[in-house]
Amino acid sequence: MLNLTGKNALVTGIANDRSIAWGIAQQLHKAGANLGITYLPDDRGRFEKKVSELVEPLNPSLFLPCDVQNDEQIQATFETIRDKWGRLDILIHCLAFANKDDLSGDFSKISKDGFNLALDVSAYSLIQLSAAAKPLMTEGGSIVTLTYLGGVRVVPNYNVMGIAKAALEMNVRYLASELGAQNVRVNGISAGPIRTLASSAVGGIRDMISHVEQVAPLRRTVTQLEVGNAAAFLCSDLASGITGQILYVDAGYEIMGMG
Numbered sequence: 001m002l003n004l005t006g007k008n009a010l011v012t013g014i015a016n017d018r019s020i021a022w023g024i025a026q027q028l029h030k031a032g033a034n035l036g037i038t039y040l041p042d043d044r045g046r047f048e049k050k051v052s053e054l055v056e057p058l059n060p061s062l063f064l065p066c067d068v069q070n071d072e073q074i075q076a077t078f079e080t081i082r083d084k085w086g087r088l089d090i091l092i093h094c095l096a097f098a099n100k101d102d103l104s105g106d107f108s109k110i111s112k113d114g115f116n117l118a119l120d121v122s123a124y125s126l127i128q129l130s131a132a133a134k135p136l137m138t139e140g141g142s143i144v145t146l147t148y149l150g151g152v153r154v155v156p157n158y159n160v161m162g163i164a165k166a167a168l169e170m171n172v173r174y175l176a177s178e179l180g181a182q183n184v185r186v187n188g189i190s191a192g193p194i195r196t197l198a199s200s201a202v203g204g205i206r207d208m209i210s211h212v213e214q215v216a217p218l219r220r221t222v223t224q225l226e227v228g229n230a231a232a233f234l235c236s237d238l239a240s241g242i243t244g245q246i247l248y249v250d251a252g253y254e255i256m257g258m259g
């Protein structure tokens, strides 16, 4: 039985009701986890109110601002977890960012600043959040991040995010190797394309989705809740022997040699 009762889970990356992190948060809640939710704070307050209203039915016991480019906010987030929860069991890293200019057109035009930004937010952040989580995962734990096929194959327009996802997937392996000694498992979910705020910045996302719908074995793409189910599984004792892996939740698209 998939049961996360008594587990403290921090979920990052909810922007709205299309977010993959929202699908994950709902399934972790359904499995009984106690949730902490972070949102991206900004001067325009784009997310705080919207996300707070969205997650209310899941009764999160923590709701905190956390921009992964802000070291003080990361520190404050994990200090609050230590003070309020004492222990962390689950960390969901479900965020990424790149300039729109670097998500279409010629790959070779990616700027150094655009490269650094994408890698910092989308890949380095997993290292930083895992380092902060490590001392709090005193009874073992599970860390799950979100990746995409564009990190291992060339997908038109994915460009700088492809490099970021390649780095992220390698982070999963190195972190799994280090944290396994304290029974913390680290895995990635490689999700099929889903329409979200972040994916709308990738050039030609509609074409990518309709292509997957035509050629994936299941003849469709996946939903946020299906990704959430896989995340809940990876965070549960049912996955106690699984670490350092990338699990494809993509309606089977990854196996196809000709599309």
Ligand SMILES: NC(=O)c1ccc[n+]([C@@H]2O[C@H](COP(=O)([O-])OP(=O)(O)OC[C@H]3O[C@@H](n4cnc5c(N)ncnc54)[C@H](O)[C@@H]3O)[C@@H](O)[C@H]2O)c1
Pocket: 012, 013, 014, 015, 016, 018, 019, 020, 021, 039, 040, 047, 066, 067, 068, 069, 094, 095, 096, 097, 121, 146, 147, 148, 149, 190, 191, 192, 193, 194, 195, 196, 197, 198, 199
């Ligand atoms: N949508 C897809 O097709 C798809 C497929 C595979 C993987 N993914 C991955 O899933 C994850 C979630 O993306 P999504 O598609 O749900 O889009 P989304 O826009 O709903 O989520 C992206 C999140 O990243 C957050 N974020 C951006 N910069 C941040 C920062 N500096 N600090 C903290 N948070 C920040 C945003 O606030 C947002 O909540 C990403 O890693 C994305 O690459 C998405």
